[in-house]
Amino acid sequence: MKLLLTSGGVTNRSIHNALVDMLDKPIADSTALCIPTAMYGHPWVGPGVKVWEFITGKPGNPMVDLGWKSVGVLELTALPSIDKDRWVPLVQETDVLLVSGGDALYLCHWMRQSGLADLLPSLNAVYVGMSAGSMVMAPEIGEYFVGWTPPSGRDETLSMVDFSLFAHLDHEMLPGNTMAAAEKWAGGIKGPAYAIDDQTAIKVIDGEAEVISEGNWKQL
Structure with a gap:
């Protein structure tokens, strides 16, 4: 699948154009x-009104x-509590996943628990x-971003790209x-990494990464 990895969403014309090209x-x-x-696991976000705001696109959700x-x-x-035939076809038929x-x-x-990770590729x-x-698409997130602790106790993620963010x-x-x-965070990351602001995204097609930005970023 094609990936558009953003920090703040589709926040400018360059990222918007990249999304349309990918679609x-x-x-x-x-x-x-x-x-x-992801919002439920973060103490600053959900559950509650911010989840509703994301789902409904309010206010001005990018x-x-x-x-x-x-x-x-x-x-x-x-998803683990319902039959796969009730949701897998829905995912297979959609044009975009907004995460x-x-x-x-x-x-x-x-x-992983839902089975979506296995389906994504x-x-x-x-x-x-x-x-x-x-x-979450990276091999790891680094200690700086660890909040909720998974059963494994590690910061490993899905490894669907070869860099961390x-x-x-x-x-x-x-x-x-x-x-x-x-830069300090990157020192604890095993592979390549990028720091990106909310005006930046990384487009990944067939494993090839391209930075799309109207802001500030650095490959670390």
């Missing part, structure tokens, strides 16, 4: 499923509120991640997310 058709003709699961033909909800924590931020390790756990859909929704670089609400902090 190979207008957003207005494309179906989407949003996945809010993922769901893009003018999709239709938007559905795929809640990963529910929220939150806690990357919580999201990783439920991607076979999909034709475009995967659009925001923050944790992007970081430091999201929300220089964000005004996250004063600790400086370039110096990103």
Whole structure:
């Protein structure tokens, strides 16, 4: 599948154009499923009103509120309790998966428990991640981003790309997310890594990564 890994969502024209190119058709003709699961695992986010805001595209959500033909909800924590034939065809037929931020390790756990992680490589859909929704595709997230602790006790994630991500670089609400902090974080990461701000995304097609940015980023 094609990956568009963002820090803050589809926040500018360059990222928007990259998404349309990956879809190979207008957003207005494309179906989407949003996945809010990561939000439940993060103490600053959910459960509660922010999950509702993500799902409904309010206020001005730069993922769901893009003018999709239709938007559905795929809640990963529910999937292990229902038959696969009730949700797998839905995922296989959708054009894009919109995966929220939150806690990357919580999201990783439920991607594996639900069976979605095994299904992802076979999909034709475009995967659009925001923050944790992007970081979960890496081999690891690094100790800096560990919040919810998985049963394994480790920071390993899905390894669907060969690099790790430091999201929300220089964000005004996250004063600790400086370039110096990103460089220190990268020192504990085994492979390549990128620090990206909310105006930056990384497009990955057939394993080839391309930075799309109207902001600040650095390969570490």
